[in-house]
Amino acid sequence: MTDGQSETIPPRTVRVALGERSYDILVGPDLLAGAGTAIAKRLPGIRVAVVTDENVAATQLPSLISALEAAGIDATAVTVPAGERSKRFDRLQAVCDAVIAARLERGDAVVALGGGVVGDLAGFAAAIVRRGMRFVQVPTSLLAQVDSSVGGKTGINAEAGKNLVGAFHQPDLVLADTTVLDTLPEREFRAGYAEVAKYGLIDRPDFFAWLEANWQAIFAGGPERIEAIATSCAAKADVVAADERESGRRALLNLGHTFGHALEAATGYDGARLVHGEAVAIGMTLAHRFSAKMNLASPDDADRMEHHLRTVGLPTRLGDIPGTLPPADVLMDAIAQDKKVRRGALTFILTHGIGQAFVADDVAADPVRRFLEENHPS
Ligand SMILES: NC(=O)c1ccc[n+]([C@@H]2O[C@H](COP(=O)([O-])OP(=O)(O)OC[C@H]3O[C@@H](n4cnc5c(N)ncnc54)[C@H](O)[C@@H]3O)[C@@H](O)[C@H]2O)c1
Numbered sequence: 001m002t003d004g005q006s007e008t009i010p011p012r013t014v015r016v017a018l019g020e021r022s023y024d025i026l027v028g029p030d031l032l033a034g035a036g037t038a039i040a041k042r043l044p045g046i047r048v049a050v051v052t053d054e055n056v057a058a059t060q061l062p063s064l065i066s067a068l069e070a071a072g073i074d075a076t077a078v079t080v081p082a083g084e085r086s087k088r089f090d091r092l093q094a095v096c097d098a099v100i101a102a103r104l105e106r107g108d109a110v111v112a113l114g115g116g117v118v119g120d121l122a123g124f125a126a127a128i129v130r131r132g133m134r135f136v137q138v139p140t141s142l143l144a145q146v147d148s149s150v151g152g153k154t155g156i157n158a159e160a161g162k163n164l165v166g167a168f169h170q171p172d173l174v175l176a177d178t179t180v181l182d183t184l185p186e187r188e189f190r191a192g193y194a195e196v197a198k199y200g201l202i203d204r205p206d207f208f209a210w211l212e213a214n215w216q217a218i219f220a221g222g223p224e225r226i227e228a229i230a231t232s233c234a235a236k237a238d239v240v241a242a243d244e245r246e247s248g249r250r251a252l253l254n255l256g257h258t259f260g261h262a263l264e265a266a267t268g269y270d271g272a273r274l275v276h277g278e279a280v281a282i283g284m285t286l287a288h289r290f291s292a293k294m295n296l297a298s299p300d301d302a303d304r305m306e307h308h309l310r311t312v313g314l315p316t317r318l319g320d321i322p323g324t325l326p327p328a329d330v331l332m333d334a335i336a337q338d339k340k341v342r343r344g345a346l347t348f349i350l351t352h353g354i355g356q357a358f359v360a361d362d363v364a365a366d367p368v369r370r371f372l373e374e375n376h377p378s
């Protein structure tokens with residue numbers, strides 16, 4: 001603070017380098033107030049539909065609408081119920097119908113204001129209405145700021161599995177306003193932290209060690225929070241720029257997800273029992289334990305990462321999920337629907353240790369089934 005005026009912290013900019021589809025991710029406090037100007041600068045003359053959920057509509061939507069109006073951008077709001085179960089066909093249809101009813105053109109934009117659910121749903125609508133509209137992500141959960149708003153994966157769930165229907169559709173801009181995280185429930189912040197830790201576990205061991213030392217400051221909202229978000233975005237931007245459509249290295253971002261997605265499907269996408277970040281925390285721990293069991297990594301690394309995730313309050317075991325889990329065979333059915341399956345063979349992201357994840361093609365199903373049976377709570 002100087003002379004009674006509040007200090008303005010300039011946003012950090014992370015570029016996602018994808019040729020003509022390149023875009024910036026802006027990370028910093030109080031970005032919502034300038035969102036209209038930032039959007040108008042990149043997409044002059046557009047009209048928008050702001051897709052959000054009922055929680056975010058109550059806390060953040062009025063600020064965004066005011067900012068858009070101040071920049072002369074005509075905006076229609078579309079609100080869906082909060083939670084994973086909004087990633088389904090009838091909600092997608094409602095969003096598409098609302099965008100069409102507002103007579104938005106192909107050159108206009110869908111703006112996703114919310115967590116990963118809103119981002120994935122609204123992004124898919126932007127990908128398919130008029131065969132592809134402009135798209136802006138305004139992520140409001142930690143998970144969305146560090147992961148789902150970046151990289152262009154959009155989609156909805158099927159009963160048989162997560163994100164089984166979707167499209168790659170990159171945003172034109174990502175505005176990650178770190179101030180909006182002040183209204184995010186603690187459980188959701190923790191869940192998002194699992195995806196932050198993921199980047200360290202994949203290939204940034206120094207970042208993982210930094211997280212072990214700084215997680216409390218990140219949770220408390222100090223400058224370390226912005227640092228963690230910007231580092232996560234930079235890590236994801238690197239991978240996406242190298243392999244936009246997941247023909248190789250991008251699969252590393254799926255660490256913990258083969259198990260995690262199966263658990264989300266097996267619990268009926270019931271957020272009261274399990275949200276995505278929690279499923280990823282359990283899935284990453286299982287991936288480390290399975291790697292140790294296959295003699296690919298030391299069990300000490302699995303102990304270390306599990307200790308950290310438990311310290312921040314995340315679940316790490318199948319038995320941590322409330323209610324009854326279906327048997328291992330049913331979990332294996334969901335795993336068989338994973339999008340990384342090639343000619344029937346399973347692909348897992350396994351590890352040689354902290355920061356040494358790798359893509360393991362052709363993983364035999366039987367050892368995975370036995371491992372799930374051994375770790376099953378019943
Ligand atoms: N496309 C990708 O690359 C990608 C990456 C990771 C995850 N995902 C997807 O993202 C989804 C999970 O995202 P999520 O964890 O953000 O869940 P979410 O979108 O359900 O948001 C979590 C909860 O927090 C609330 N919320 C969000 N921001 C808030 C705020 N600022 N204040 C108050 N409440 C707020 C929401 O209403 C919701 O209840 C999953 O569907 C997952 O599959 C996609």
Ligand SMILES: O=C(O)C(=O)C[C@@H](O)[C@H](O)[C@H](O)COP(=O)(O)O
Nearest residue numbers: 147151153162163250253254257339
């Ligand atoms: O961006 C990616 O690539 C990821 O894998 C990020 C994941 O955190 C995210 O949950 C993603 O939606 C999973 O993708 P999917 O292709 O397995 O559905």
Ligand SMILES: [Zn+2]
Nearest residue numbers: 195257276280
């Ligand atoms: Zn994820």
